[in-house]
Amino acid sequence: MTAAPADGWSRGTGNPPVEVRRSARRRRTVSADLRDGVVIVSIPAHFSAAQEREWVHRMVSKLQSKHSQTPRHADGDGTTGPTDELLQRAAGLSREYLQGRGQPLKIGWVRNQNSRWxxxxxxxxxxxxxxxxxxxxxxxxxxxxxxxxxHLIEPSHNRSFWRLLEAYPQTETAKAFLAGAAFAANHGLVGR
Structure with missing residues (x-):
């Protein structure tokens, strides 16, 4: 994986090609990523052709705006606090469980993420x-x-993605822990 994949916006060659991926598991969310010079737009399988066109236009415009206005090295992701310790932690985890792949360029704590871990x-x-x-x-x-x-290696929650996590022995326990924590938080339960 390269640090900054080439794309049509940064080369000034116009819009990169778009690939639409429909997912039966996706219910409401739409996402878009730029990978290897191709915009990948993921949409729910039930979307009509008109909804597909609308969301592809929206997401391509959003990515184009982000890539043309924000330099790749700029901080603007809201991360706070020292990231060196987290980068070292990620590097160690990558070596141990991902054969050195998937290392982030930046990792940090944020306070604006309330519905996701x-x-x-x-x-x-x-x-x-x-x-x-x-x-x-x-x-x-x-x-x-x-x-x-x-996700830096495989953005989707597909079989390839979950295979990447098989080496970590605490995967299932951690998922259960997080599900319990989310349940407790959503139901106003407080630990004693």
Whole structure:
């Protein structure tokens, strides 16, 4: 994986090609990534042709705006706090479980992620971790970091993605822990 994949916007050659991927597992969300010079737009399988056109236009415009206005090296992802420690932690996890792949260029804590534990931007190789993970067991945070690094290799939650996480022995336990934490938070339960 290259640090900054070439794309039509940065080369000034116009818009890169677009590939639409429909997913039966996707219900409402739409996402777009720039990979190897191709815009990948993922949409729910039930979208009509008109909805597909509308969302492709929206997402391509959004990516084009982001790529033409923001330099690749600019910070603008809202990460806070020292990231050197997190970069070292990610590098160690990558070596141990991902054969050195999926290492982020930037990883940090954010306070604006309330409905997710973390997120990754493959085109920028960045990872944002919710501040709500702070204080959780290390093996849970390690799983979340590995999960997001796996997205830097494979953006979709497909078989290839989940195979990347098989080497981590705490994957299923960490997923259960996070599900329990989310349930408790959503139902106002407080630990004693």
């Amino acid at each position: 973390a997120s990754a931007t493959p085109s920028r190789r960045t990872i944002r971790l919710s501040h709500k993970l702070q204080g959780m067991p290390d093996w849970v945070v390690d799983y979340v970091i590995l999960h997001e690094m796996a």
